[in-house]
Amino acid sequence: MLMNADALAEVLGASDAVLFDFDGPICDVFRGLPAPGVADELAALLIARVPALEARARATDDPMEIHRLSPEGGGDALKVVETALTEAEVAAVSLAGLPVDGSVQALHAARESGRRVAVVSNNSGECVRRYLFLHGLLEVVDEVIGRPHLRPDLMKPSPHPLLTAASSLDVAPDRTVLVGDSVTDIEAARAAQARSIGFANKPGKRASLTEAGADAVVLDMRSIASALT
Template sequence: MRTDALATTLAGARVLLFDFDGPVCDVFAGLPAPRVAAELAQLVASKDEALGAKAAGTDDPIEVLRISYEANSALGQEVEQALTAAEVRAVAVAGQPTPGSRGALEAAKSAGRPVAVVSNNSAECVRAFLELHGLSEYVLEIVGRPAEQPHLMKPNPHPLLMAAELLHVDVTACVLIGDAVTDIQAAHAAGATVIGYANKSHKPEAFADLGAEAITEDMQAIADALLDGVSD
């Protein structure tokens, strides 16, 4: 359901920034993240047994990447290449876009709001998914995981600042739509506003605690609010 906070937040946006995994796509729906994390941990273990044991303690592929880079940049690069390949495989079997996301992207275009995707996933997998589902025309820029610089992933504001630069706007004119605490943190660190996409029951409270300007449990509500703004 659309809220006044959602409408107000979108009304102030010159540019919309979409996080990828969640608002647009469930990246690991068909190739589960724990399986990818385990594959990456095995790769790490083949190079460094102790580090591999540490990496095996998480089911988050991005965390395995961070662990690898913190220990050894060359190993980190190898893990990153493997993760990117796994992400591309994953989006090929991830299924349809998040319900309402296609409508939100179409509405953004109708409302004259340029869109960029800002993601801790690779630009390669974002591009592959958008092409597969006929969504490329709605996204002007893709800012994916910074190659060989995992410290610049969200919650670092770097991806948002880069997207704003590519779209020739001040980042304060951008609204990020994200489903993670790190999205809220990155947006506020950059000076942008943020809509929390609360796709799990614990998220509305967490997003509110972090000061998200608006919260929605439905991506279609974003489309409806944008289209209402066009018709006003």
């Protein structure tokens, strides 16, 4: 299902590369290893080194937010948290189950359409490659651009990962389109002068992704596969 078939066709037609966010459009990363538990473990590691950050670390159940907070504790805290987060992600994707419905078809359709294909994620490149390997998708993807090492400030909504992907694929940023399920994905695409397709996989996301400026919004990844074929 999609909101506007013409908008989706126009966006894809103007793109030479399709960039897929990982957690949401392809994989529910923490399906088998719940994110709040991972966040608690990361928070404990951070607090042990920087007790002054306890209130802020305990205020979120999102592992990524703990990682964004960790540089305030210094380089050692950042390294410890990032290493633990990467290990948790790699463990999590082994328990995450099958890819999101329609995502395999969308990846193959993008590749078979002659476009370059990349996964651009705030998750570690290690966990993305592990998951793609487990599900026979690694060869469908030209590039995996994971979380910048020890630089949470360069994660989306920074345009850095998208610009890195475009450069690696040898495609102009404005000839790429990012498929993402979060407002930060849409913001990153706008900052990189790329197009964006919002994947509204939960109630309320249609409105938030549209308001953020997504060029098209789909409710099912199969819509992207259909538009590409």
